[in-house]
Amino acid sequence: MKNLNIQITIESEFYTKNPESSDLGRRIVSHSIEMIDELGFEAFTFKKLGQRINSNESSIYRYFESKHKLLIYLMCWYWSWVEYKMVFATNNIPEAKDKLQTAIRILTQKVMEDNAFSYINEVVLHRIIIAESSKAYHTKDVDEQNKKGFFKPYKRVVQRVSDFVIDINPDFKFPHMLISTIIEGSHQQRYFSEHLPALTDYEKGKENIIQFYNDLTFKTIAS
Amino acid sequence: MKNLNIQITIESEFYTKNPESSDLGRRIVSHSIEMIDELGFEAFTFKKLGQRINSNESSIYRYFESKHKLLIYLMCWYWSWVEYKMVFATNNIPEAKDKLQTAIRILTQKVMEDNAFSYINEVVLHRIIIAESSKAYHTKDVDEQNKKGFFKPYKRVVQRVSDFVIDINPDFKFPHMLISTIIEGSHQQRYFSEHLPALTDYEKGKENIIQFYNDLTFKTIAS
DNA sequence: AGGATGTGATAGTATTACTATTAAATTTGC
DNA sequence: GCAAATTTAATAGTAATACTATCACATCCT
Numbered sequence: 078m079k080n081l082n083i084q085i086t087i088e089s090e091f092y093t094k095n096p097e098s099s100d101l102g103r104r105i106v107s108h109s110i111e112m113i114d115e116l117g118f119e120a121f122t123f124k125k126l127g128q129r130i131n132s133n134e135s136s137i138y139r140y141f142e143s144k145h146k147l148l149i150y151l152m153c154w155y156w157s158w159v160e161y162k163m164v165f166a167t168n169n170i171p172e173a174k175d176k177l178q179t180a181i182r183i184l185t186q187k188v189m190e191d192n193a194f195s196y197i198n199e200v201v202l203h204r205i206i207i208a209e210s211s212k213a214y215h216t217k218d219v220d221e222q223n224k225k226g227f228f229k230p231y232k233r234v235v236q237r238v239s240d241f242v243i244d245i246n247p248d249f250k251f252p253h254m255l256i257s258t259i260i261e262g263s264h265q266q267r268y269f270s271e272h273l274p275a276l277t278d279y280e281k282g283k284e285n286i287i288q289f290y291n292d293l294t295f296k297t298i299a300s
Numbered sequence: 301m302k303n304l305n306i307q308i309t310i311e312s313e314f315y316t317k318n319p320e321s322s323d324l325g326r327r328i329v330s331h332s333i334e335m336i337d338e339l340g341f342e343a344f345t346f347k348k349l350g351q352r353i354n355s356n357e358s359s360i361y362r363y364f365e366s367k368h369k370l371l372i373y374l375m376c377w378y379w380s381w382v383e384y385k386m387v388f389a390t391n392n393i394p395e396a397k398d399k400l401q402t403a404i405r406i407l408t409q410k411v412m413e414d415n416a417f418s419y420i421n422e423v424v425l426h427r428i429i430i431a432e433s434s435k436a437y438h439t440k441d442v443d444e445q446n447k448k449g450f451f452k453p454y455k456r457v458v459q460r461v462s463d464f465v466i467d468i469n470p471d472f473k474f475p476h477m478l479i480s481t482i483i484e485g486s487h488q489q490r491y492f493s494e495h496l497p498a499l500t501d502y503e504k505g506k507e508n509i510i511q512f513y514n515d516l517t518f519k520t521i522a523s
Numbered sequence: 524a525g526g527a528t529g530t531g532a533t534a535g536t537a538t539t540a541c542t543a544t545t546a547a548a549t550t551t552g553c
Numbered sequence: 554g555c556a557a558a559t560t561t562a563a564t565a566g567t568a569a570t571a572c573t574a575t576c577a578c579a580t581c582c583t
Contacts, residue, residue, distance in 0.1 A: 094529095101530075117440040122570065133531045138572075211434045217340040219495045232498040250501060251512050254489055257499040258516075261488055262481040269480065272442045275455040276480040278473060289474050293481075296519040317560095324561075345539065356562045361541075 085157045085194065090225055091150040094140045102140055104130045106154075107196040109147055114201045118148065118209045145216070149227050152213050155206050156230035158199070159183065163237065173244040178291060180238045184256075185263035185290045207264045235260070246298045255297060259290045308380045308417065313448055314373045317363045325363055327353045329377075330419045332370055337424050341371065341432045368439070372450050375436050378429050379453035381422065382406065386460065396467040401514060403461045407479075408486035408513045430487045458483070469521045478520060482513045 089095065096102030108130050113121045123144060127134045141147040163183050167176045188203035214228065222228070239252035249255075266286050269277040279286045312318065319325030331353050336344045346367060350357045364370040386406045390399045411426035437451065445451070462475035472478075489509055492500040502509045 099529085120440065123572090124570085127531095133533095134571095135532080135573090136530055139529080143571075208438055211438065214496065215431055215434065215491075217343065223496060228496060228498075232496070235499055251508070252501065253499055254501045254509075254512055255516075257488065257492065258481065258485040262485055265480065265484055266477055268438075273437065273446060273451060273455070275451075276458055276476055278475065278477045285474070286477075289477055293478075293516065293520045296522070297516045299519070322560085346541090347539080350562095356564095357540095358542090358563080359561055362560080366540075 083161070083193070085154055085161065087150060087153050087157065088226065088229075091146065091153055091227070092140055093138075093142050096140050096150075101130075101132060101136065103196045104132070105137055105140055105147075106151075107198065110151065110198060110202050110205060113148075113151075113205045113209060118144075118205075118212055145213070148209065148213050149222070151202065152206065152210050153227070153230050154197070155202055155210075156234055158194070160230060160234050160237070163234065167241075173241060174295075177238070177241040177245060177294070180241055181259065181291050181294055182287055184234075184238070184260050185287045187267075187284065207268050210264075242294075242298055246300050248300055249298045252298075255294065259294060263287075263290055306384070306416070308377055308384065310373060310376050310380065311449065311452075314369065314376055314450070315363055316361075316365050319363050319373075324353075324355060324359065326419045327355070328360055328363055328370075329374075330421065333374065333421060333425050333428060336371075336374075336428045336432060341367075341428075341435055368436070371432065371436050372445070374425065375429065375433050376450070376453050377420070378425055378433075379457055381417070383453060383457050383460070386457065390464075396464060397518075400461070400464040400468060400517070403464055404482065404514050404517055405510055407457075407461070407483050408510045410490075410507065430491050433487075465517075465521055469523050471523055472521045475521075478517065482517060486510075486513055 084097070087095075087097075094102065096106045105126065109121070109126055112126055112129060116125070121144065123137045124134045127137055141150065163180055166183055167179050170176045170179060188199050191199045214222075216222070235253055235256050238256045242249055242252040242255065263286055266277045266279045266289075270279045270281060279289075307320070310318075310320075317325065319329045328349065332344070332349055335349055335352060339348070344367065346360045347357045350360055364373065386403055389406055390402050393399045393402060411422050414422045437445075439445070458476055458479050461479045465472055465475040465478065486509055489500045489502045489512075493502045493504060502512075
């Protein structure tokens, strides 16, 4: 991504103190991404994170009230970033079909390094979104968290792509179902290819996953 | 399901002592299903389960070495049961297309009560599979657990339906990808419809979810 | 210089996910 | 029908987790 002076802004409900506002905050975010990837979300703790960044558990709690909230923060950041990439890439494309095709590519492709947001490693973040983000909404507090707007950025992405679908076929009745299926599906296929290959045909290297979901989408919405 | 003298048998790697072998074992399984549904997997503990069934934490540990293993047991039971239903329903159907259509219906439909397996409430089990089963494989031990065969029943179901797909279109390259996408997708749509309705178009009551995934499948595999 | 703010260190709590031991109850084998 | 084997219950204990609370120190701002 080009060197633009932009920043992903995250609403203040997701943190106690804005991690973008200090060096410590940014270290918390960037090293938590690394550590969740290394240890998995269950084994990751604020104590271990504090040791890694030469800070203290209690200091981290000043930014995030729990590790679950931190995961939600990362999820929001990720989807805000994807939304930005998608809007940027589809802007000025005149044909609805091309817009949708571009959006699908962005949603299903492998994430490449992006140096526009220096302290966040998007490649690793993508990996933890794939492996851990379902834990953000598979909780007993989903409904409450949903009311507080925790899943808004994700929903906005789904809505935008659904709108492209409706532009192409106004009679198609299930755009949200289709788009959330391909988003979650493509993430799962990447996870399966690494850990449960019997559940997929996707092999790393061959980037056939984009083609699969692209075909599936256009065939499904054809009237 | 008819009153047949059948039993779902689960391989001995999933438990320390077979819960089918005693009254306590069956109570552990049936009440754990209820409690995981009520509390969510995180808040569910063997201590609470012991209290509910008037038994003791330590007694439960004689059957399952951890609550994670219990979840895997439930998942295996569920997929073995689905496999049985599917084989039963597709048996003797001559046309490959009808076979696939039947299989998709079984994989994506709402689960109804089934009194063939008395002590397991399949409706509730289906709900916890939808809400919690991704936690069974989103762990740092996936690869090890996969080696031990923990996901075999699920894989077998995917393989069987993939074979139906290949019968219809031998040139289709991504049958496993397609089938795991519709299985996980349909589960997610049911979860979304209850908790994150902006991500789906599915509404309870109208069973349009089966139709959606059926259309999607046949359009996708058409040559 | 003095007050507000940010950070670090320590301690403490309730709970969890277990393990170990022992005793009581039940089943079984003969 | 009784001893032996097995199963279950009860208790205690451990290391770790997910926090909360308190206090001291450093820094920044004016």
